[in-house]
Amino acid sequence: MFDWNDLRYFLAVARSGSTLSASRNMKVSQATISRRVTILEEAIGVQLFIRTPAGYRLTPRGEAVLGAAEAVEDSVCAFSANIAMESRRLAGTVRLTTVESAANAWVIPALGLLRARHPDIRVEVITTDENLDLLRGDADLALRFGNRPTQDALIVRHLMDMEEAFYASQEMAERCGLPATIAELCRYPLVLNVDRNGFVNNWVAENLPEAHIVHRANTLSGLIASVRSGIGASVLPCLMGDDLRGVVRLLPPIAELKTPGWMVTTDEARRQPHIRAVIDFVVDQIQFWLTRRTSHMQAVQAA
Secondary structure (H helix, E strand, O other): OOOOOHHHHHHHHHHHOOHHHHHHHHOOOHHHHHHHHHHHHHHHOOOOEEEEOOEEEEOHHHHHHHHHHHHHHHHHHHHHHHHHHHHOOOOEEEEEEEOHHHHHHHHHHHHHHHHHHOOOEEEEEEEOOOOOOOOOOOOOEEEEEOOOOOOOOEEEEEEEEEOEEEEEEHHHHHHHOOOOOHHHHHHOEEEEEOOOOOHHHHHHHHHOOOOEEEEEEOOHHHHHHHHHOOOOEEEEEHHHHOOOOOEEEOOOOOHHHOEEEEEEEEHHHHOOHHHHHHHHHHHHHHHHHHHHHHHHHHHHHHO
16 A cells, blocks of 8 residues: 555656656655655556656656546545535635636636635636736636646646637638638638747648738637638637537648647645635536537537
8 A cells, every 4th residue: 555645746746747846846855756756656566757867757657647646636635625615615816817718618607606606706817818927926727728838836737629620601611612621721811810920820831831811810709700700711619610600610620730728727726725616617617518519519410
């Protein structure tokens, strides 16, 4: 039997990639971190990490243990939060940051449920495409999309993978004709993001060098409005584009444009019961929505 407390050391190393960073985050010596991880490996009979001069890398068995360890951690945090909720009424302000589209689709609907149960929790939703600094206190938690946040002290949970595809208005699709290949998208005027170094812009530059870019917008809502108004075709998340009236998907999702979504917070913030309650509600809302959409898509395909 192993010491459950050793899972904390294992998680710290897995998330930071080194015993030095883990020791700083946990405020113990590097030797302690290394020793406890080794003891855990010996106790369960599994090599969890590959030690290299550049740091610690999870083995395949370590990856499997990581998921189980995170589940244990979530259960402990939830238990702690429940105990705190029983002893006092949850109250306080929580600052959550995300992009506008995610706020409208998931965060704000979740807050209605949250307020019914915890009326003394006030949530400030900060909609921005910028990654606010959680460690500096710019926000308590974030729903982010794109590459996995890499700051050592952040607690990051993978929530989803958003598929993306090209969409256009029904009228434009009828006028230009549905493309059979990616190359045929050159028949369409395109609307792209203002960020010329973004991954969608880079993909278009590489795969559609002759594309006719007629307009740019700096938000997802701006791209959606541009598509609906017939300015041009654009890349949109399928979770949203498939539900837009008067808009059609031109081609299947593009594998290279799949975007992961992450719930991000700090360890200090997550241990505060009112912040944990907000995290749980938002995560539940997203998982419910994704499950419902998957069931709907399966029913449509079976019909």
